[in-house]
Amino acid sequence: MYVLHICHSYYPPFLDCARQYAALFQGSPYKVVTVYLTGKPDAEVERGSASDEVIFLGYSSKQVRGLKLGAIAKIRQLVNSRDFAFCIAHRAKPTYVALLATNLPVVSVHHNYDDYGRFSRRILVNLYRKRLLMLCVSDSVRDQMRQHLKHWPAEQIQTLYNRIDVDAVKQSLLPRQEARQMLDIDDDTYVIANVGRLHRDKDQATLLRGFAQALPQLPANTLLLILGKGPLEQDLKALANRLGVANQVRFVGQVPDARRYFRAFDLFVLSSDHEPFGMVLLEAMAAELPIICSDSGGGVEVVRAFAPLFTLGSVEELSRELVNSVDYKIDNKIQLASDILIHSFSDEAARIRFFELIDRAWIHNKTLPPRVLR
Incomplete structure (x- = not known):
């Protein structure tokens, strides 16, 4: 058959x-x-x-x-x-x-x-x-x-x-130091990452504004890493300049098989507007990353049991969660995320x-x- x-x-x-x-x-x-x-x-x-x-x-x-x-x-x-x-x-x-x-x-x-x-x-x-x-x-x-x-x-x-094929994705992940070398990131840099098309639906503009507001309370060596290309690339770079954070934001562009590098990150943020699902969330879970997610669309269903949510488009809420994430004790949340990944995704x-x-x-x-x- x-x-x-x-x-x-x-x-x-x-x-x-x-x-x-x-x-x-x-x-x-x-x-x-x-x-x-x-x-x-x-x-x-x-x-x-x-x-x-x-x-x-x-x-x-x-x-x-x-x-x-x-x-x-x-x-x-x-x-x-x-x-x-x-x-x-x-x-x-x-x-x-x-x-x-x-x-x-x-x-x-x-x-x-x-x-x-x-x-x-x-x-x-x-x-x-x-x-x-x-x-x-x-x-x-x-x-x-x-x-x-x-x-x-x-x-x-x-x-x-x-x-995802959980075992295959985990095996494909580069070790943290190697992934950082490939992305040209210093060992002591605190990395907040976003992976997705540079498009209105992904709402990286709110991420940039929230990051700029939170930056004075984040570690001095913090970097916002944005992986992806799209029609809003120049607009987002101009926004980073206007916010005065261009030196703390790096637009990496399209990275083939980007999930291999997820262990280079310290925190993953999904800021999307009405994301139907959000595959990158599963990849971040496989890499055992703490996650912050907007409260819109299918992404909420993936992470609501273990990750903080912020109201879609709310710069203040996102900024607060970025600051809270630095000192938040995540070990039990990472284990919960791993269990959910196996049993549901x-x-x-x-x-x-x-x-x-x-x-x-x-x-x-x-x-x-x-x-x-x-």
Whole structure:
């Protein structure tokens, strides 16, 4: 038996999303065939997909707009060649392709808000509701989707959190001294880090303002390290200058496989506005870092049991938490975070949860696959 796994693309972070879902079937009777609608064949992507077979359709983003007839025809041909039990499709477009190209039950995975906010987007999924199970990366995304699809049973719109291969991520981490050497950070520097695209949704502007306000009470050798690129880079650098903290802030730019360097940090801050989930939080937990997080979106669900939260956009609250973090005794919190990572956000935890959700959906709606083989 095969599982058809359709992804729009493999650019970050979606290659890792593909890996997460293929990993659910390791040790099971199923073989996973992952199909990327866009993107050229790439051996590294093929290895990173963790699938039994990877197919690159090679379309451009422009070519899969509209009805996506070419992609539908190729998926239909593929389905006719194998004994597929069901399909997993990431995001709206691959879900449409799966529904129109096959008669398979479809597990539709959603990583962002507002996927079905528009009426036109709801038409097709409403027509095919009886063979759909919607999985959202956080309760925050799930609750919004339930509002957009109000007549759907709750059993068909559920949460399956993002996750990591905890052992693999831990093994990939560079030792603290080596990571600091690679990033050109002195041993005695106190490092506050933020990793993410330089975009309004990540709200690094509030982080800069909170840092500037807290700086007089932070260690003299404190550095704010911002990893990532994006459209607001120049605006954020100008803001750092206006705040008088440019010498204490370093914009590192895009760092390939940035999570390898997390042990170079002393504190991790996520300042995002309506983050659907926040994979970097799991990576920070794997590196055993103390974390401060905004109270917006799915990130709260990851860290609320052990990390201080600040009101989204509140410079004063963030500043206070930055100061408090310096002397805060974190050993018990780090252990709690490690336990939560294993029990809620690991591949093993997700595998158990996934099959439970499949079973529950089947009990409610018998057009979905019956008690999927483990």
